[in-house]
Amino acid sequence: MDVSGALSGVKVLDLSRLLPGPYCSMILADHGAEVVAVEDRRFVEDGMFFRDLYRNKRHISLNLKALEGKEVFYRMAENADIILEGFRPGVVERLGVDYESVRKINPKIIYCSITGYGQTGPLRHRAGHDVNYLSTAGVLDLIGQKESPPTIPGVQIADIAGAMNGVIGILLALFARERSG
Template sequence: MPLRSYRVLDLTRLLPGPYCTMLLADYGAEVIKVEDTKLGDYSRWYDPKIDENSALFHSLNRNKKSISIDLKTEKGKEVFLKLVKGADVVVESFRPGVMDRLGLSYNTLQSVNPDLIYCAITGYGQTGPYANIPGHDINYLSYAGLLHFFGDKETPPKVPAAQIADIGGGAMPAVIGILMALIERKASGKGQFVDVSMLDNVVYWMQTILPEYLAAEIEPKPGELTLSGGKACYEVYETKDNRYLSVGALEPKFWEAFCKVIEKEECIPLLDAPLHIQHQLKGDIQKKIQEKTLQEWMIEFAEVDACVAPVHTLEEMTRDPQVLARQLIQSINGHLNIAPPVKMSNTPGHLRNKAPVLGEHTETLLKNCGISIEEIEQLKGNNIIN
């Protein structure tokens, strides 16, 4: 596995950080989840549960180990610093300053391990006027200007069903930053601080929206962007049975094929028509699509390249032949999980172990750090470890 020689200490909770370290663990890194001695990661306690932990926790924390330490105590800090000496990466998602107040700042950890790569995932980054304010996915999307486009002229912005800023703006850039830092370390021999801001990375996502504004300073309106409701060729239409069909016929050849199947060939020259005509087109196409059920339309489009797809429910997605062929849902110990997505011919990712019980590996990991059984028992007795 490509990351088999790396050890990661994961102090994160909930979604962005655990998603980042899940990816690293799925491809071989030894990820040690450092949790407190009481609640641990809050996502353990969500519903629905699989055994004593939540389905979400099991999905995000498979292939990891768990050690439970009270980092607010001096002895707990000492134990953590012993782990840091043998680590390649530390990932945390506290607000700026929290690790400093614990006495475990980047500078402190680097003094123990100069090769260490330290990744901090935060809402707004380590600097700037928003650095210390709280936030969630919806707030980062709002500040970035992206949520503004999740609606149209008649409706307010809608909350996305998936956490765009948490995963696309936090977890994935953190993985990329960590891997880049590991590559750089091979050349320079030095570790570094990786500052990942979810707001920064959502702005970076807006490559199909922002460059046009920066060039012309013309503010587009919700519902007018090509890829978010501006064109009839890129839209969702309701079928006769109250299901939905997505159309992504952006290119002329796909648009022509689509129009021929729905018997609206007069629409072919109107692919790039002005906005007011696009709205008329949508109305005409909607009337046509409403004449047949989703299944009937999928039969019509089965042998046609038109970029048309059914809007699946989760049940339909898990039974879809493409999802099955790519083995996107796999089992660990009888429980279904989302499988590692990047297919590698020589070093693929694997679902190896289910998520750990809180503190499951504490004793083993401390023994590996050279801490005696007597000291481990003393730490347990003082509630410094669990």
Template sequence: MHKPVDKAEHAAPQDQSSRLPLSRFKVLDLTLARAGPSCVRTLADWGADVIRVEPPPEAGEASEVVGRRDGSDFQNLHRNKRAITLNLKTDEGREVFMRLAEQADVIVENMRPSVAKRLGVDFESVRKRNPRIVYGSISGFGQYGPYTERPSIDQIAQGMTGIMSVTGFPGHGPLRVGVAVTDIMAGAFLAQGVLIALLDREVSGIGRWVQTSLLEAGITLMDFQATRWTMDKKVPPQEGNHHPTNTPMGLFPTADGFLNLSATGNKNFAKFCKLIGREKMIADPRFASSGLRSRNREALNELITTALRTRSSREWFEIMVAEGLPCGPVYNVKDVFADPQVERLRIKRSVTHPRLGELDLIAQPCEITGFDRNLRSATPDLGEHNDEVLRSLGYDAEGIERLKAAKAI
């Protein structure tokens, strides 16, 4: 017998040594923390020539804002890039940056709005040297308005966008989501905006300023919960582990743990009732429609919980999956990467660091036929590519020494 062909393993490869989807673009990375680096990581992973610009150690604020440079977080955020140091507070450092900007397609920064202007590397300053530049900015609250200059972090944005108000159990107060969702999504939205601007530039020839904020990203993440207010004038409450509008859908206890499941819609609800041995619930007038099930959620969930406590999570999982009902386990992170489906998707990829050895990091979540999500290079050390990049701008050894003497690099 022939082994079935696995399309994921045998997709026709491109010559990735010479071209990736974004390999024709050069990006200058002025970002700190997480939101900006998340955007640039997407561009770098898909082949853009990214030069990360960081202040030299003696220039003030340390580059390792996210943590130690050798730590997992920093290594995951800044792979597939080159790195230089520039002191943008010096005239010489700014001039090096502007020479780079003249050759660049994209600049990404996430400073407070006034900082980029004060340093002279804001959109208006850059486009005088390069009218085709696509300039991406992430801030806490946006580039205009009464909160423009306020500092912000993900948790503040979670609080101000309603995310914490709908997360957690009723009566237990607001709760933050366990990951930096507004940072990560602001980065994703900015990457999307940058790519849209690059597509437009191919037609118009004009550079654009692309802007987003943690505030806008968080409101967008609220999605249907936000429109429950904007359209319906309903303030969504906390619902714990149950879906705010569909029933039954949520996390239910079993004999030995928990199970996530969904049995919404009359057809699936009837099937579910039979599977758990509670056929009487199908004819119960309290549960005769989706609306009635939502109104009588507490009583329904209590009956479901009583039934599910009779078997283990694994037993119920196998029963539900066999009948095509959506359900799944609740993993910790170690469990996630032991799951055979996660292993098969290979979202965990390795890269070799010259000092740290082989590192397992998280690849891009999209697959594009003909290209691989393999990581090409580990996060560079601070200023690792100074000489290489400066020579590409025409600086000779003497010129590089002058920059060092001026504390510009």
């Protein structure tokens, strides 16, 4: 981890899974942020993909459904700058780790939710995966041969774009918080 990077001293709690959230926090960690990946023991992963996405991060396993796990999370959130999550709408509220709950203990928290279809729209409860986003946006129809079925790209374009938008939003929020307090 580059502790001298532009984000040195910035503390991130990453509750996300799959690609968009961990890729977002990987970029933050690569630039010096102190990222703690908060994981449920059931989702312990390994392999090259995992090692790349989780480089420069510390890890903690917490059961956020249990009171003890929530208490540890709240203590960590008191000193965090950013919380990143990628759950379906309603999950963080049920767990008690949503923005409103965390804001009570840390009013300066920046809370980034990476979702495929947003928190309130008509598609918010749809499963969100890269191929779904590309299909919904009509991008799959543009990939491959004209007279052939759509081709699924080998790179998760939409997931990476979601991660990049998360990074941009977080950096803008950090800048705004720095200016306004």
